[in-house]
Amino acid sequence: xxxxxxxxxxxxxxxxxxxxxxxxxxxxLQEDLAEELAATxxxxxxxxxxxVEIVDSFIGRMLAMIxxxxxxxxxxxxxxxxxxxxxxxxxxxGLSLRGVRTALNAEKGLALLNGSA
Amino acid sequence: xxxxxxxxxxxxxxxxxxxxVVDRWTELVVAGLRGRSxxxxxxRELEDLYSLVTRAMSGPDxxxxxxxxxxxxxxxxxxxxxxxxxxFTPSETALGMFALKDxxxxxxxxxxxxxxxxxxxxxxxxxxGLHTFxxxxxxxxxxxxxxxxxxxxxxxxxxxxxxGIIAVPLVGTLDSARTQLVMEKLLETLVATGADHxxxxxxxxxxxxxxxxxxxxKTVSAARLLGAECIVSGIRPQVAQTIVSLGIEFxxxxxxxxxxDALAHALRSTGQKVGPA
Numbered sequence: 158x159x160x161x162x163x164x165x166x167x168x169x170x171x172x173x174x175x176x177x178x179x180x181x182x183x184x185x186l187q188e189d190l191a192e193e194l195a196a197t198x199x200x201x202x203x204x205x206x207x208x209v210e211i212v213d214s215f216i217g218r219m220l221a222m223i224x225x226x227x228x229x230x231x232x233x234x235x236x237x238x239x240x241x242x243x244x245x246x247x248x249x250x251g252l253s254l255r256g257v258r259t260a261l262n263a264e265k266g267l268a269l270l271n272g273s274a
Numbered sequence: 275x276x277x278x279x280x281x282x283x284x285x286x287x288x289x290x291x292x293x294x295v296v297d298r299w300t301e302l303v304v305a306g307l308r309g310r311s312x313x314x315x316x317x318r319e320l321e322d323l324y325s326l327v328t329r330a331m332s333g334p335d336x337x338x339x340x341x342x343x344x345x346x347x348x349x350x351x352x353x354x355x356x357x358x359x360x361x362f363t364p365s366e367t368a369l370g371m372f373a374l375k376d377x378x379x380x381x382x383x384x385x386x387x388x389x390x391x392x393x394x395x396x397x398x399x400x401x402x403g404l405h406t407f408x409x410x411x412x413x414x415x416x417x418x419x420x421x422x423x424x425x426x427x428x429x430x431x432x433x434x435x436x437x438g439i440i441a442v443p444l445v446g447t448l449d450s451a452r453t454q455l456v457m458e459k460l461l462e463t464l465v466a467t468g469a470d471h472x473x474x475x476x477x478x479x480x481x482x483x484x485x486x487x488x489x490x491x492k493t494v495s496a497a498r499l500l501g502a503e504c505i506v507s508g509i510r511p512q513v514a515q516t517i518v519s520l521g522i523e524f525x526x527x528x529x530x531x532x533x534x535d536a537l538a539h540a541l542r543s544t545g546q547k548v549g550p551a
Contacts, residue, residue: 241461
């Protein structure tokens with residue numbers, strides 16, 4: 158199973174998903190992220206999914222859960238770089254990821270976090 | 275009764291009376307077309323068809339000429355396609371073929387011994403008439419499909435209004451296919467231009483019912499997933515009344531009366547200002 162690295166930049170955790178997402182790797186990411194948030198006290202999480210071409214309902218739900226978990230650590234989650242096809246799939250699945258903020262790219266995501274901090 | 279023999283006898287008879295039959299046939303067809311084609315033109319078409327029909331019913335040597343039948347069908351296909359494209363009605367198109375029966379019948383009516391042969395011939399013409407009709411319908415379907423596609427393409431432009439603000443003027447009824455196309459184009463443009471505000475203008479949408487609202491909401495939530503905010507504009511008074519009486523909730527989506535209001539709203543939320551120079 159491949160692991161997704163979590164980078165800490167200032168008070169932000171940066172996660173760039175560059176692999177085909179498997180169920181286990183997402184669960185692992187969620188666990189790692191929770192631990193990292195607890196350890197660093199980061200205020201924001203940016204998840205870059207530019208390279209993600211396929212999502213299913215499980216991964217969609219896990220992304221929403223990551224958002225909810227971060228909020229418990231008083232950190233905001235921004236999902237950036239979603240592809241149009243992925244957005245359409247998530248909408249068709251009825252997942253609107255209410256607890257997660259979104260931005261077009263990493264730069265805008267960072268601006269969003271800094272603006273709201 | 276030998277059908278091949280009847281057909282052959284009939285074909286020979288028709289070849290003998292070619293001019294007379296074609297004259298009458300032309301007359302009938304021209305009357306049916308009500309002056310949209312000249313008699314000379316129709317006569318030329320029908321003469322070709324006539325010789326193909328007689329050849330198809332019996333070749334000079336062998337009983338039924340397969341090749342002539344193929345040619346005849348191809349000619350009829352071409353003819354009914356052009357009729358369909360030029361706006362002739364189905365009956366006018368089919369009449370072209372069926373009038374041949376009348377024209378021949380007027381000749382054979384007096385000679386009782388030709389009746390079985392005439393029946394065999396009539397069966398052939400019926401087949402051809404049906405073929406004409408089928409091609410006519412297929413051509414019409416094709417035209418409709420082409421137009422629907424063209425309309426779909428035409429009706430979904432995505433325009434850039436301002437730095438970071440794009441607009442989609444929706445015209446016509448929103449169905450699932452249209453929504454899908456609009457959504458794809460909108461999202462692609464959002465990604466390509468890096469815009470974070472999109473205005474969905476529904477001035478050109480005649481009615482907003484629950485289904486249309488559902489499609490709009492879907493588009494908005496897909497755009498939100500990309501990190502773009504959507505504003506719905508162009509809500510006319512009647513549409514507002516319908517929306518409220520149907521109990522449709524737009525939630526936290528900003529709605530505006532005009533595209534100008536929506537642009538002002540988007541400019542405000544992106545922190546841009548436009549004033550007199």
